[in-house]
Amino acid sequence: MNESLTPKQVARALQVSESSVKRWCDKEIIPTRYTAGGHRRIALSALIDFLRSSKHELVRPEVLGLPATTGQTMRVIDRAASQFTEALLQGDDEQCRQIVLDLYLAEHSISTICDLIFAKAFTTIGDRWKCGDAEVYQERRGCELAMRVLHELRTLIPAPPRDAPLAIGGAAEGDQYSLATTMVELVLRDIKWNAVSMGSNLPFETLAAAIRQHQPKMFWLSVSHIKDEAQFIQSYSKLFDEFGAEVAFAVGGRALHEQIRQQIQYAAFCDNIRHLESFAQTLLSATGKQSLT
Amino acid sequence: MNESLTPKQVARALQVSESSVKRWCDKEIIPTRYTAGGHRRIALSALIDFLRSSKHELVRPEVLGLPATTGQTMRVIDRAASQFTEALLQGDDEQCRQIVLDLYLAEHSISTICDLIFAKAFTTIGDRWKCGDAEVYQERRGCELAMRVLHELRTLIPAPPRDAPLAIGGAAEGDQYSLATTMVELVLRDIKWNAVSMGSNLPFETLAAAIRQHQPKMFWLSVSHIKDEAQFIQSYSKLFDEFGAEVAFAVGGRALHEQIRQQIQYAAFCDNIRHLESFAQTLLSATGKQSLT
DNA sequence: GCCAAATTCGTTCAAATCGTTCATTTTCTA
DNA sequence: TAGAAAATGAACGATTTGAACGAATTTGGC
Numbered sequence: 001m002n003e004s005l006t007p008k009q010v011a012r013a014l015q016v017s018e019s020s021v022k023r024w025c026d027k028e029i030i031p032t033r034y035t036a037g038g039h040r041r042i043a044l045s046a047l048i049d050f051l052r053s054s055k056h057e058l059v060r061p062e063v064l065g066l067p068a069t070t071g072q073t074m075r076v077i078d079r080a081a082s083q084f085t086e087a088l089l090q091g092d093d094e095q096c097r098q099i100v101l102d103l104y105l106a107e108h109s110i111s112t113i114c115d116l117i118f119a120k121a122f123t124t125i126g127d128r129w130k131c132g133d134a135e136v137y138q139e140r141r142g143c144e145l146a147m148r149v150l151h152e153l154r155t156l157i158p159a160p161p162r163d164a165p166l167a168i169g170g171a172a173e174g175d176q177y178s179l180a181t182t183m184v185e186l187v188l189r190d191i192k193w194n195a196v197s198m199g200s201n202l203p204f205e206t207l208a209a210a211i212r213q214h215q216p217k218m219f220w221l222s223v224s225h226i227k228d229e230a231q232f233i234q235s236y237s238k239l240f241d242e243f244g245a246e247v248a249f250a251v252g253g254r255a256l257h258e259q260i261r262q263q264i265q266y267a268a269f270c271d272n273i274r275h276l277e278s279f280a281q282t283l284l285s286a287t288g289k290q291s292l293t
Numbered sequence: 294m295n296e297s298l299t300p301k302q303v304a305r306a307l308q309v310s311e312s313s314v315k316r317w318c319d320k321e322i323i324p325t326r327y328t329a330g331g332h333r334r335i336a337l338s339a340l341i342d343f344l345r346s347s348k349h350e351l352v353r354p355e356v357l358g359l360p361a362t363t364g365q366t367m368r369v370i371d372r373a374a375s376q377f378t379e380a381l382l383q384g385d386d387e388q389c390r391q392i393v394l395d396l397y398l399a400e401h402s403i404s405t406i407c408d409l410i411f412a413k414a415f416t417t418i419g420d421r422w423k424c425g426d427a428e429v430y431q432e433r434r435g436c437e438l439a440m441r442v443l444h445e446l447r448t449l450i451p452a453p454p455r456d457a458p459l460a461i462g463g464a465a466e467g468d469q470y471s472l473a474t475t476m477v478e479l480v481l482r483d484i485k486w487n488a489v490s491m492g493s494n495l496p497f498e499t500l501a502a503a504i505r506q507h508q509p510k511m512f513w514l515s516v517s518h519i520k521d522e523a524q525f526i527q528s529y530s531k532l533f534d535e536f537g538a539e540v541a542f543a544v545g546g547r548a549l550h551e552q553i554r555q556q557i558q559y560a561a562f563c564d565n566i567r568h569l570e571s572f573a574q575t576l577l578s579a580t581g582k583q584s585l586t
Numbered sequence: 587g588c589c590a591a592a593t594t595c596g597t598t599c600a601a602a603t604c605g606t607t608c609a610t611t612t613t614c615t616a
Numbered sequence: 617t618a619g620a621a622a623a624t625g626a627a628c629g630a631t632t633t634g635a636a637c638g639a640a641t642t643t644g645g646c
Contacts, residue, residue: 040604041308301594598637
């Protein structure tokens with residue numbers, strides 16, 4: 001429950017003096033709100049932004065309700081990935097939180113974390129399962145855990161601005177894998193889209209209804225599993241025919257292999273989260289320029 | 294519809310104390326009108342003006358639509374429930390979050406919130422969908438949203454003590470509904486179990502492996518949907534035969550109708566989260582005493 | 587219209603924060 | 617390395633904040 005922090009709390013968390021925090025606020029290094037009486041209030045997301053762009057470290061994150069760090073910032077992403085995978089397999093949520101937060105504070109982008117930590121971990125776990133080295137419940141429990149960490153990350157990024165363009169999306173009918181679409185939502189919000197994931201197992205008719213009712217600038221579809229390919233192609237094409245002209249369709253997912261891709265249309269196919277981020281960023285710049293004319 | 298606001302509502306919207314708001318009204322920083330009895334009423338437009346003139350940002354504008362909820366009456370819960378349902382349908386995550394956190398801070402138990410707010414909301418949404426008054430995407434998006442709020446609640450309760458008894462559980466194969474098992478985990482942790490949900494769609498073989506590897510004191514199974522009843526009964530019975538003697542089996546879910554219940558064994562069947570909480574509490578006391586002997 | 591419950595009032599008071607100044611430490615530069 | 621410049625942390629009285637309390641007012645149900 002730490003939406004806004006006082007300079008004293010921040011000072012304790014960073015182990016610096018209160019005077020310094022106040023000075024940073026006054027220099028506008030840390031975006032600050034004020035009460036009517038003139039007391040400073042610092043949003044947690046603003047503090048995180050500041051930390052990511054300064055040399056200061058969050059020495060005592062527990063003051064802010066954040067996971068305790070090891071102190072050493074995690075900069076080597078490969079080692080982090082394997083540690084994260086192990087933590088996921090063991091169901092060690094503290095460790096998972098810590099690794100991800102450390103990486104985030106070490107200025108790794110969220111999209112990088114999604115691709116090289118989360119996605120990699122689940123690929124590895126899948127491989128282990130094929131070899132009989134991992135149980136199904138470990139993978140499922142890992143999904144739950146990953147979801148929690150993603151949600152926590154979500155609270156650390158600022159809310160989208162009022163005029164942010166809307167993006168909606170999800171995983172289609174028969175696809176129960178909601179991790180991917182949650183990651184997409186997170187990454188898009190990180191680059192100032194007003195992204196809303198509608199979850200998984202979404203029938204195409206309801207996707208159409210959602211697009212019709214909310215008129216987004218962008219629509220994403222995560223496809224991890226397809227039950228009936230012919231059916232999928234037909235339903236998807238119908239959706240694209242109706243909205244593809246006005247809404248930017250971004251699709252991705254391991255089930256969308258080349259054969260299928262050749263039979264459907266889209267504005268962008270994304271192999272990973274970073275690709276999607278690039279596409280969304282481009283779109284953002286384009287519509288931004290457009291709105292200036 | 295919200296022409297005039299009470300100081301309490303404004304206080305929560307601005308994340309300051311009620312005292313401060315009252316003081317600002319008295320200092321004429323916020324234009325205020327008074328009822329015949331001398332209670333302050335703040336016009337929404339006056340509040341907006343105040344926010345614009347001062348550097349004070351409206352932290353939680355959505356609160357302005359909320360009823361003041363510090364009481365414990367059923368009335369409050371009912372109103373909160375319907376507001377929560379509406380917010381879920383509209384995908385308004387700030388409002389959902391706020392309603393639940395308010396209730397929690399007003400010392401309503403988490404199990405009550407689960408039953409009377411979350412479960413009720415999804416029942417209502419299901420009914421509306423049957424009448425054609427709600428889209429599937431609204432329900433799915435609501436699930437995502439509810440999950441986020443549950444995860445946030447989870448961060449507010451303390452971590453289980455080192456010596457807390459272990460409970461594991463989840464939703465069985467073919468059951469994709471992970472909200473229920475997440476609620477169970479949350480409530481059990483709230484009463485000091487070391488509860489770990491393994492998510493949904495868990496094959497019985499992997500449930501067996503999980504129990505074997507972790508040796509919990511309790512095991513829960515959430516059953517919202519059964520694909521093949523005969524198959525379910527057989528697999529479940531096998532699981533119970535193997536572990537039922539050492540591990541307390543708690544089962545629940547709308548798919549476990551009476552016919553099925555009569556064909557399976559368990560330590561407890563729970564109609565709702567509060568039942569499960571009672572059962573777990575009883576078990577906790579019993580094992581606590583046992584360990585003293 | 588009346589009653590009981592819930593909410594708000596007005597007040598007080600301790601704790602926290604403000605802005606400022608100044609000595610000390612760190613960093614930069616010649 | 618010496619000295620200037622910048623950043624830090626501690627201290628101060630003045631102001632603001634938040635929590636508490638009994639009393640008064642409002643609210644919702646009958």
